Amino acid sequence: MMTNKERYKQAFSTLHASRQISLEGCKMQKKEKSFSLNRFAVVMGALLICCSVFYWSQSVYAYTDATAKVFLEKDIDQTKMDAIQAEIEKLDGVKDVKYISAEQAWEDFQNKYFSGEDAKGLAESFTENPLEDSQNFAMKVLKDADLEKLQKEMEQIDGVRLVSLDKVEE
16 A cells, blocks of 8 residues: 555655656746745735834824923922822813922923033023922823813813923924
């Protein structure tokens, strides 16, 4: 009794002898199959990467149209700040609310505008924080938010001193 392997060898030998098939042709067919599978895998991988990049860019773009800062009254306590933050977070279109203390605002200002040896001496000449009433909540705003309505709503919150909205130009 012949095994399948032996039958295949015999059939191949018969076809090869009659010049109906060649060893190179068999190898080429096998390569073409693997090449098409590789091509399919590459195309699917590239498609997946493109979709991921598009999704990420759309989610980032949705929040980068405007930024807002809500400056607080000078002598406000932590409980009131927490309540203000909760109210701001509930407003439509507001995302990524972050508290910035007066000390952090002064440090950020120094890092941005006082660079170099001369400027450091100038910053050190201040004995008190010139931005002591600059504690605020910084946030990103959805690109489709009604900025005027949002500003009016934030200004109505008890403990809010000033609202600054910066629209990013495209």
